[in-house]
Amino acid sequence: MNGNEPSPGETLMNIVVPLQQTPDLVEELEINADGTDIDRDAVTLQLSEWDGQALEEALLLKEAGAGSVTAVTIDGGEADAILFTALAKGVDRAVKLKPSGDAPTGLDHHALARLLAAAVAQLGADLVLTGVQSVEDLDGQLPVLLAAMLGWPHVSVVTGTELRGGAIAVKQEYSGGVMAELEARLPAVIGIQAARQAPRYAPVSKVRQIQKTAKLEEMPVEAPSGEAGLKIRRVFKPEIAGRAEILEGEPAEIAAKLVSLLKDRGLAI
Amino acid sequence: MAADVAVVVEHLNGTIAEVSFEMLGQGKRLAAALGGKLRAIVLGRDARAAAEACGTADAVLYVEHEALGGFDPEAHGKALAALCAESAPAVVLVGNSSKGMDLAPDLAVALGVPVVTNVGAVAIEGGTIVATSRLYGGKIHAEVQVAGGRAVLSVLAGAFPAEAGKSDRPAAVEGVAPPADLASRIAFQRLIEPEAADVDITKEDVLVSVGRGIQDKDNLEIVQELADALGCPLSASRPLVDLGWMPKSRQVGKSGVTVKPKLYIAIGISGAPEHVQGMKDAATIVAINSDPKAPIFDVAHYGVAADLFDVVPALTEKVRELKG
Numbered sequence A: 001m002n003g004n005e006p007s008p009g010e011t012l013m014n015i016v017v018p019l020q021q022t023p024d025l026v027e028e029l030e031i032n033a034d035g036t037d038i039d040r041d042a043v044t045l046q047l048s049e050w051d052g053q054a055l056e057e058a059l060l061l062k063e064a065g066a067g068s069v070t071a072v073t074i075d076g077g078e079a080d081a082i083l084f085t086a087l088a089k090g091v092d093r094a095v096k097l098k099p100s101g102d103a104p105t106g107l108d109h110h111a112l113a114r115l116l117a118a119a120v121a122q123l124g125a126d127l128v129l130t131g132v133q134s135v136e137d138l139d140g141q142l143p144v145l146l147a148a149m150l151g152w153p154h155v156s157v158v159t160g161t162e163l164r165g166g167a168i169a170v171k172q173e174y175s176g177g178v179m180a181e182l183e184a185r186l187p188a189v190i191g192i193q194a195a196r197q198a199p200r201y202a203p204v205s206k207v208r209q210i211q212k213t214a215k216l217e218e219m220p221v222e223a224p225s226g227e228a229g230l231k232i233r234r235v236f237k238p239e240i241a242g243r244a245e246i247l248e249g250e251p252a253e254i255a256a257k258l259v260s261l262l263k264d265r266g267l268a269i
Numbered sequence B: 001m002a003a004d005v006a007v008v009v010e011h012l013n014g015t016i017a018e019v020s021f022e023m024l025g026q027g028k029r030l031a032a033a034l035g036g037k038l039r040a041i042v043l044g045r046d047a048r049a050a051a052e053a054c055g056t057a058d059a060v061l062y063v064e065h066e067a068l069g070g071f072d073p074e075a076h077g078k079a080l081a082a083l084c085a086e087s088a089p090a091v092v093l094v095g096n097s098s099k100g101m102d103l104a105p106d107l108a109v110a111l112g113v114p115v116v117t118n119v120g121a122v123a124i125e126g127g128t129i130v131a132t133s134r135l136y137g138g139k140i141h142a143e144v145q146v147a148g149g150r151a152v153l154s155v156l157a158g159a160f161p162a163e164a165g166k167s168d169r170p171a172a173v174e175g176v177a178p179p180a181d182l183a184s185r186i187a188f189q190r191l192i193e194p195e196a197a198d199v200d201i202t203k204e205d206v207l208v209s210v211g212r213g214i215q216d217k218d219n220l221e222i223v224q225e226l227a228d229a230l231g232c233p234l235s236a237s238r239p240l241v242d243l244g245w246m247p248k249s250r251q252v253g254k255s256g257v258t259v260k261p262k263l264y265i266a267i268g269i270s271g272a273p274e275h276v277q278g279m280k281d282a283a284t285i286v287a288i289n290s291d292p293k294a295p296i297f298d299v300a301h302y303g304v305a306a307d308l309f310d311v312v313p314a315l316t317e318k319v320r321e322l323k324g
């Protein structure tokens, strides 16, 4: 499974996909005691939605003959489950990053980018694909910070890629369905908005089987200190502005109220 | 100079993005609070025409160069960094758009100043820049204070009124030479316009809009029936388009279209900032969502905090009864 070594003379590209673990928004998030972060002991972590799209796009490139895909995530949380699932989906290597000190929190993307830049250098990547954003973008989106720290070109909001020799052709999406086609010379960092197809599903049985046979790699990385230059004064749940008038009752009652409201206002009925 | 505010103006095919006017309006207030000037920055092959439309700014700096014709993140990044390094504004406002997502963090690293993303509010408190960032799909906000008195702020569309940034005043435009080095490892190749769609949802009076709460493609029938009863088309949030369940032409929001119907019924849509920016100005907004804390209830006029699978069929039935 691991160690898809290139044969001599063959130039295989190494695509690195950093996978962020972010809170599941389906659950109610709580604020920590001093009000400066969410309560990280109480959250359920999951693979960031857009990183799942980046992983799919990387696998599609691999299947088109690009080379190998290495998934990395910081140790802790759901690292094992996320990496075994990535292996089941077809990545060649799955690496747990072990920071020398405290791992950066979700709200410090400068530190995270610094740590990942070190990992990417150690892994010798030609291309990094990662989610265009995460739900924790306080101090900049990760792909661009990472590219800036590596000194590589970057393109964000990408919905399709194609390798062309030493370059990657991408579609960058603007609003209103307008897109641009760009070509970036490698090495580069691409921020994926959506893969060409919905992320594939890894059957639980396959993940379980991989878990028994494959071993996750571990890689020590230096834990950088914060450099975002931001002081979080408070983290809070916005007051629902009270704009919405909430209609209560059984479904049939709610429906009746709503329909009469719309009728009174001459809307659609 | 360290008290000035700069706004990076975004334009495409001669049209200035609405968020740029929103930032010009807010930038004016920030510049006044800091005791500095407001500058607009316009980059492009033909930047001057767009520059002329930025009369709100005290000065409009524009840079024209062949390499800035299409949006090449590296060439635009270099031109912007050179301009900001020289004029050293305290605050640079960049829209958190596709282009802005490439520009803002990059500029911050190049200038060695902090960046705040997803900014929905900003104030100057005793000379200190304080910004509020909307995180976790709008469910949690973070108020941050910037160290060092300078920052790049990546501003959410729709956070500030655009009117305050529009002015008939002739703009004081000034052409600035591009930096000597605009060499880029990226080549902009072409714009791709969207294919014509069967319906143009921006022209509809009523929209039934559906999000990930619908859970399964087959369940779309439930909302389609409501739309049929009301005689309107379906629109959707982005994830349904990415899943291939709905055509791209029906997508409402940041990377879709902005709609302003008389009635917008959001079903199983959480109200992430990227969605809200595309529908918040609808005249009447109804939201149906099982999570009473969903941010969509912030912009809705009428809310139903219940399971869509119970409420929508009941609603369809009532509409049918009334319409006979």
Ligand SMILES: Cc1cc2nc3c(=O)[nH]c(=O)nc-3n(C[C@H](O)[C@H](O)[C@H](O)COP(=O)(O)OP(=O)(O)OC[C@H]3O[C@@H](n4cnc5c(N)ncnc54)[C@H](O)[C@@H]3O)c2cc1C
Binding pocket: A132, A133, A157, A193, B098, B137, B210, B211, B212, B213, B214, B236, B237, B238, B239, B251, B252, B253, B254, B255, B256, B257, B267, B268, B269, B270, B271, B272, B274, B275, B278, B288, B289, B290, B291, B294, B306, B307, B308, B309
């Ligand atoms: C660059 C960029 C551009 C983007 N552009 C857009 C855009 O143009 N448009 C857009 O929409 N998004 C856009 N997004 C995505 C955006 O960030 C959100 O991911 C998206 O809006 C979420 O869609 P949703 O509300 O349907 O899904 P979710 O956030 O998953 O919300 C689903 C909602 O359904 C509710 N629900 C679940 N079950 C039920 C039930 N049985 N009954 C009632 N309610 C239920 C849940 O409570 C939840 O609130 C963009 C993202 C990026 C990075």
Ligand SMILES: Nc1ncnc2c1ncn2[C@@H]1O[C@H](COP(=O)(O)O)[C@@H](O)[C@H]1O
Binding pocket: A198, A199, A200, A201
């Ligand atoms: N049991 C399943 N079998 C096949 N595909 C699935 C299954 N569950 C979810 N999927 C698909 O996997 C993707 C991720 O789904 P989810 O894990 O529910 O977010 C979506 O494209 C689903 O349609």
